[in-house]
Amino acid sequence: MHELALARSILDAAVRHCDGHRVSRVDVTVGALRQVVPDSLAFNFEVLARATPCEGASLRQHLRPARLRCACGEEWELAEPSFRCPRCDGGQTTVIDGDQLLVESIEIEEAACTAPR
């Protein structure tokens, strides 16, 4: 449901960095904890990108699993929704990966330089 607002933010970032060029591809890293539905994000992005430099651009989503670390030193990948330590059952856990939502890069199309050297 929040994919609409997220797609808008991704589009804004891509348009801000494209310097007026056509954008053919946008790479984003999506952490599992952001609860993003990939198809929904792609659909919203496609619709919002119409009539912008990102029209027709492919949105590549790189998914990152969630990883947690406990105060006891245990590190694990979150497989079920529980933030308690599987080793000591402690609750002092921190998220070390999988909570990011980043626009990593865009690919822009530029006319080949024809100016004489």
Next chain:
Amino acid sequence: MHRTKVRVAEDVLDANATIARANRADFDQAGVRVVNLMSAPGAGKTALLERALAGGLSDELGEVRAGVLEGDVQGSLDAQRLAMLHVPVTQLNTAPGFGGECHLDANMVRSALSALPLGEIDLLVIENVGNLVCPAEFRVGEDARAMVCSVTEGEDKPLKYPLMFRTCDLVLINKIDLLPHLDFSLDALLGNLERIHPGVQHMLVSARTGEGVRAFADWLLARARERTSAGDLAPRQAARAAGTPA
């Protein structure tokens, strides 16, 4: 035509976070503490606020003046309910004009700043749009986050909406007067909450009977009295404590 890769490396929520920090700075400047109150539709946010704010927020340290920023997709029904209590209420609609969003974001709250009576209040409660997904993503400049989860919603909600439950400082479990009539296990809900957000503070409340609402009011009072990052009391409270007019 050739293709060039351009590095962006930008958090998708950066733009919102920047505006949220600006809001927070303005609230700090005005000496107003801010609570972002969230829940699913119909969980009882407005009813709890009505109960908690009726008659004013006060304790042995004195009175704290509260205002409400009411976020709704459409209409002002909740604002009208709260205005009956003589609480300053500002309505913020996300419907056309703002894009009909299912949540408040920092920019929407910023657009309402000039309409807020910041000079008259110590505490602003922002009642977000009823939704357990989107509001969790967007900081609006708050100092603390509270959410309402009612017992009619089922025990599994923390597992289904971990982002929301993990992002809150207080979970209000509402409608506990209905427990005798429901196949609902409070222990199961609390167990799920503990799995998703270990150690998070929770309160059992009923907006209908008033049970537990005093504890919520005390929590709001405590938030309003928290010092700013600069370490000073909210100016109006400090002035009152010193016996001088603000």
